[in-house]
Amino acid sequence: MTAQWTPMRWPSTWKDPAPLGRLKGTAIDYLIVDQGDEFNAVRARARQQGLYVAEAGSAVAGVTTIKGEWPGVRMSRGGPAQAASGPTGVPWVDSNGWAVRLAAARQPQSAVWVDALPSDNLRITANAYMLAIADSAAHGGRWVIALDQNLAGELADGKPESANTWKQIAATAGFFAAHRSWDQYQPAAAAGVISDFTGPNEFQGQEMLNLLARAGLHYRILRKDAAASFDGLRAVIYVDSDAPKPELRKHVTAFVQSGGMLITGPAWGAVEGPAKPAEHPRFAIHGMGKGRIAIAHAAPDDPYEMANDAVVLISHRYDLVRFWNGGATGSYYAVSPDRKQAVAHLFFYANRGPDSAAVRIAGPYRSVKIATVDQPEVKAVNVELQKDAVEVHLPQVPQYVALELT
Amino acid sequence: MQCQLTRRQWLIKTGAAVSGAYAAARPLAADAPTAPVAVARCKTYDAAELVPTLQKMFDQLGGLGRLVKGKTVAMKVNLTGAPTYRLGYLPLEDTHYTHPQVIAAAAHLLSKAGARRIRVLESPWSTADPVEEYILRANWEPRDILNAAPNVEFENTNYLGQGKRYSRMKVPFGGYVYPAFDLNHSYEDCDVFISIAKMKEHATAGVTLSMKNCFGLTPCTIYGTGAGKDEPSLVPKGGRTMVHAGNRQPSASAPPEKDPSTPRQDTYRVPRTVVDLVSARPIHLAIVESIKTMTGGEGPWIRGDLQPVAPGIIVAGLNPLTTDAVCMSLMGFDPMAVRGTPPFERCDSTLQLAEAAGIGTRDLKRIEVIGTPIAEARFDFAGMRKKRQTAPAPSVGIRG
Numbered sequence: 192m193t194a195q196w197t198p199m200r201w202p203s204t205w206k207d208p209a210p211l212g213r214l215k216g217t218a219i220d221y222l223i224v225d226q227g228d229e230f231n232a233v234r235a236r237a238r239q240q241g242l243y244v245a246e247a248g249s250a251v252a253g254v255t256t257i258k259g260e261w262p263g264v265r266m267s268r269g270g271p272a273q274a275a276s277g278p279t280g281v282p283w284v285d286s287n288g289w290a291v292r293l294a295a296a297r298q299p300q301s302a303v304w305v306d307a308l309p310s311d312n313l314r315i316t317a318n319a320y321m322l323a324i325a326d327s328a329a330h331g332g333r334w335v336i337a338l339d340q341n342l343a344g345e346l347a348d349g350k351p352e353s354a355n356t357w358k359q360i361a362a363t364a365g366f367f368a369a370h371r372s373w374d375q376y377q378p379a380a381a382a383g384v385i386s387d388f389t390g391p392n393e394f395q396g397q398e399m400l401n402l403l404a405r406a407g408l409h410y411r412i413l414r415k416d417a418a419a420s421f422d423g424l425r426a427v428i429y430v431d432s433d434a435p436k437p438e439l440r441k442h443v444t445a446f447v448q449s450g451g452m453l454i455t456g457p458a459w460g461a462v463e464g465p466a467k468p469a470e471h472p473r474f475a476i477h478g479m480g481k482g483r484i485a486i487a488h489a490a491p492d493d494p495y496e497m498a499n500d501a502v503v504l505i506s507h508r509y510d511l512v513r514f515w516n517g518g519a520t521g522s523y524y525a526v527s528p529d530r531k532q533a534v535a536h537l538f539f540y541a542n543r544g545p546d547s548a549a550v551r552i553a554g555p556y557r558s559v560k561i562a563t564v565d566q567p568e569v570k571a572v573n574v575e576l577q578k579d580a581v582e583v584h585l586p587q588v589p590q591y592v593a594l595e596l597t
Numbered sequence: 598m599q600c601q602l603t604r605r606q607w608l609i610k611t612g613a614a615v616s617g618a619y620a621a622a623r624p625l626a627a628d629a630p631t632a633p634v635a636v637a638r639c640k641t642y643d644a645a646e647l648v649p650t651l652q653k654m655f656d657q658l659g660g661l662g663r664l665v666k667g668k669t670v671a672m673k674v675n676l677t678g679a680p681t682y683r684l685g686y687l688p689l690e691d692t693h694y695t696h697p698q699v700i701a702a703a704a705h706l707l708s709k710a711g712a713r714r715i716r717v718l719e720s721p722w723s724t725a726d727p728v729e730e731y732i733l734r735a736n737w738e739p740r741d742i743l744n745a746a747p748n749v750e751f752e753n754t755n756y757l758g759q760g761k762r763y764s765r766m767k768v769p770f771g772g773y774v775y776p777a778f779d780l781n782h783s784y785e786d787c788d789v790f791i792s793i794a795k796m797k798e799h800a801t802a803g804v805t806l807s808m809k810n811c812f813g814l815t816p817c818t819i820y821g822t823g824a825g826k827d828e829p830s831l832v833p834k835g836g837r838t839m840v841h842a843g844n845r846q847p848s849a850s851a852p853p854e855k856d857p858s859t860p861r862q863d864t865y866r867v868p869r870t871v872v873d874l875v876s877a878r879p880i881h882l883a884i885v886e887s888i889k890t891m892t893g894g895e896g897p898w899i900r901g902d903l904q905p906v907a908p909g910i911i912v913a914g915l916n917p918l919t920t921d922a923v924c925m926s927l928m929g930f931d932p933m934a935v936r937g938t939p940p941f942e943r944c945d946s947t948l949q950l951a952e953a954a955g956i957g958t959r960d961l962k963r964i965e966v967i968g969t970p971i972a973e974a975r976f977d978f979a980g981m982r983k984k985r986q987t988a989p990a991p992s993v994g995i996r997g
Contacts, residue, residue: 503726503727503730506730506733507730507733507734508733510733510734513734513736514681515681515683515686516681516682516683517681547683547685547686549683549686582736584686
């Protein structure tokens, strides 16, 4: 994946090119400008300034643009005071990370941009903008920076508070532009999700990616039509509604026989040998070689239940990232090509970062440094060494933190 | 062992089981059953110190063999709150969870004493996941407990679990709030029931010890926020607001409250419900560990000045009320305290209610304390509480 540009949607109320001055010295280098002659001056000045310019609604060469969600804890219809909950009461978090990764898996040579507009009805804080940028960028994509109407208006009017929000936006964009090497890192994973993610499998396949991430399971996306390595995985999950092709079945069977686990639905087909007696209410568990196959009794139709079942079937023993005192959390853990270092991107989706959170990160790493948008210079952090893991005691942190592990 | 009868047998024998008439039938405090309580200092969770300490305590109580040989033993542990909540950066077992080393040591000694099967029970927060998976999220290793003896297993009792039906457990004296409970089968399918608790204060009930630990017997599929209206839900969702607040009845398949016109206050309902539960599911052995614990409440979600502490105490007894009475004294509280006095400033005393229900005595003059004298082991929770109550509450950050 490549993320050579940092895009921004030019506010439709900014007909005057003067605000282009704000972009000088920032990482923002690609402007998406509305169609219409009234923006000619903006386009011309932008190009003079060395910026790339594209028209809103038109395709950008080398870029896959996906429709995204405004990331964070989803608010209920009753208003901003109440967060919506998932089926077990956990706050419902919207994130675009899975969609960025899926787009990148489908188009590895393209940059991935996320088009998600802020609500004009809510006051968007500087931290919410930070989270919106980080949520996409940490996964290798770029959120197309889009200012809400209030902010655009206040920036145009030169209101001081809006300048602080703009400063945070620019700093966050700059933070990720300065860490482009992370885009080459590969996801650390306990499981692989195999699907074509399209047609009849689009909903189940894509929701599995979304909800597995929400449930804290770190995964690799394995396209059904491409030869994929299962190296390092504990399990693979196959949720498509059609039977696998013989080559895929053979590949997965070999993985199970060597000690891996397959989690799947009835579409997988028959498995030799009896299931272990009543080990799981919704799955029949078969032993095969050194591994296991868990086949759902019924075709999976609830990805939330399927995702949470998968986490337990694989076991929390193999959690790669474990949080304490984090609230509504998310993480993306990626390893450098030479596997000598890694980065754990941590997200705290509540209104502000936690004051005494801890995180356990599995892996061979023994040293951890912390970087935030406000303090991009990495610095050491308190670490407790554990068997095959480090536990990091975070100081008061903002809603996004990067941990560099070596 | 002083009493050869189970609490249930005793209650039936004495006629205290007359429904609704406990006040008339209750034994006088002077006649309430008593049993010795062993107290020991134990500075660490190191097995080299912990196992012999517990062994000695059990021997002082007459030996585990008499109680558990050839029996199925169920141990209710205390894993309150989600495993993702910590007090600061401290492991959960150092503040508010029963420590896994204590659970493992007890399992080891029970097996050594001839227990046929040892079942570790808990109703973990809002999940039907196996207890093993739950404790992994607390950073525990389930094998530390499972391998403590050859016959140890876990069961999540917050739902139907491995049973085919819920067990109807009647409150012999008729009950304060509930006349009976529908519980996971594990609480009926055992010969011996042990409560292994953490010594803590409690925001609603004043203290949480071996009896309050049994509040978690109730499955949230019937007594929880997401309980089914007519039938139990398949999986537990949320906490036990209905038991705390009395805002609704359990699933219609389970016995309803006796009198919905009683106060809808948690400080009234929780102590009474605890006594109902302890009567319905008598405790044969109470263990309260306080090697490390916390002051100020039962978990890190409580507002206030919460402090990790290391009293270095373990308490065990064959009667939960006498055990809890000794624990209260070790905490610097008067076990004879009533509503309005520490630690029951806002709530009724579970101990007083349990005594009135005939479970035992809370009168220290009638309780034989074996091992370390109370005065030598006391840790001043009461003094810290008093100091805390005169200081302004600290600001609290986001703890998830």
